[in-house]
Amino acid sequence: MSSPESSEANGESKPVGIAETEHVSVMPNEIVQWVREIHPTTIIDGTYGAGGHTRLLADVLASSDDTPAIQPRVIAIDRDPAVVRRDEQKPWIEDNPKIELFLGSYESAPKALDALELTHADALVLDLGLSSDQLADRHRGFTFTIDDAELDLRFDPENGVPAYRWLQQHSEKEIADAIYQFGEERFSRRIAKQIVLRAREKNPVTKVGDLVEICRRCVPRSRNHDIHPATRTFQALRIAVNDELGGLTRTLASAPDWIAPGGRVAIISFHSLEDRIVKNAFRDDPRWEVLTRKPLRPTDEEVEANPRSRSAKLRVATRVE
Numbered sequence: 001m002s003s004p005e006s007s008e009a010n011g012e013s014k015p016v017g018i019a020e021t022e023h024v025s026v027m028p029n030e031i032v033q034w035v036r037e038i039h040p041t042t043i044i045d046g047t048y049g050a051g052g053h054t055r056l057l058a059d060v061l062a063s064s065d066d067t068p069a070i071q072p073r074v075i076a077i078d079r080d081p082a083v084v085r086r087d088e089q090k091p092w093i094e095d096n097p098k099i100e101l102f103l104g105s106y107e108s109a110p111k112a113l114d115a116l117e118l119t120h121a122d123a124l125v126l127d128l129g130l131s132s133d134q135l136a137d138r139h140r141g142f143t144f145t146i147d148d149a150e151l152d153l154r155f156d157p158e159n160g161v162p163a164y165r166w167l168q169q170h171s172e173k174e175i176a177d178a179i180y181q182f183g184e185e186r187f188s189r190r191i192a193k194q195i196v197l198r199a200r201e202k203n204p205v206t207k208v209g210d211l212v213e214i215c216r217r218c219v220p221r222s223r224n225h226d227i228h229p230a231t232r233t234f235q236a237l238r239i240a241v242n243d244e245l246g247g248l249t250r251t252l253a254s255a256p257d258w259i260a261p262g263g264r265v266a267i268i269s270f271h272s273l274e275d276r277i278v279k280n281a282f283r284d285d286p287r288w289e290v291l292t293r294k295p296l297r298p299t300d301e302e303v304e305a306n307p308r309s310r311s312a313k314l315r316v317a318t319r320v321e
């Protein structure tokens with residue numbers, strides 16, 4: 001059974017509006033260590049978020065004296081326009097030749113390389129899921145404390161369809177299957193039935209509170225009250241609306257074409273479906289050599305300091321020569 005991604009998504013987080021630096025990077029020392037070892041010139045941070053990993057990775061770049069032909073750079077990518085707009089004019093990005101920030105999915109990493117007249121990167125880092133800053137944004141639907149927020153759940157609200165419309169466009173069975181598959185929610189059928197019933201009664205689910213209320217009615221409180229009854233359903237819808245597993249699968253399939261031989265891919269995931277995709281992709285493609293036989297976990301000290309890290313798993317592979 002996958003663990004739901006974040007205890008903060010269970011409605012306990014403070015609704016504080018879009019934050020600047022609330023997000024604490026997960027497994028920063030491990031990421032730095034695995035990437036530093038290969039003396040990289042070009043690193044792709046495919047999930048920029050609050051920029052924590054990007055800043056650390058900028059410090060592990062090879063010096064430009066060692067590689068006069070190539071400007072050492074971290075290519076930072078995020079799919080969320082609010083994240084990129086918030087930071088693109090910050091001096092430490094705008095005036096820093098070592099960091100290039102792009103708006104888009106990490107799937108489009110080859111396009112970002114192309115824009116910089118590069119063909120390969122030495123490293124790719126992905127830290128999947130959503131940042132604490134996004135969770136704190138009252139208008140996205142990520143946190144379910146804000147009943148009247150629109151049920152959107154997109155990383156990129158300028159593309160695709162919001163979750164409430166996704167629900168209107170799919171059948172009861174498709175909704176139930178998504179909630180079961182991506183959220184591993186045992187009561188998926190009951191929830192899907194109630195969602196479709198509301199739509200039939202001309203009172204469709206459009207707000208966060210509508211879906212929370214359905215989940216409360218359909219999911220018995222777990223015995224130890226560890227997670228909110230809506231956690232798994234919201235996680236599932238977010239994964240479906242953003243095609244998160246599809247994007248990860250396609251990126252791992254294409255990455256051997258644009259990661260340089262000897263280069264490394266380091267991926268932090270937060271639930272078992274993502275981790276399985278990473279594990280299988282590394283195992284099944286002979287162009288990868290797995291460097292972490294078992295996923296690495298954050299230290300007890302890190303989990304204590306940053307509870308969001310507790311379900312993180314890090315896998316690393318190298319592109320064989």
Ligand SMILES: C[S@@+](CC[C@H](N)C(=O)[O-])C[C@H]1O[C@@H](n2cnc3c(N)ncnc32)[C@H](O)[C@@H]1O
Pocket residue numbers: 023024025026046047048049050051052053054077078079080083104105106107127128129130131155247
């Ligand atoms: C957990 S946060 C990353 C935090 C970051 N590593 C740090 O240290 O601050 C995940 C970020 O990935 C972004 N994201 C999710 N899916 C993405 C995708 N397919 N392509 C690019 N960015 C994505 C989200 O918008 C979010 O900002």
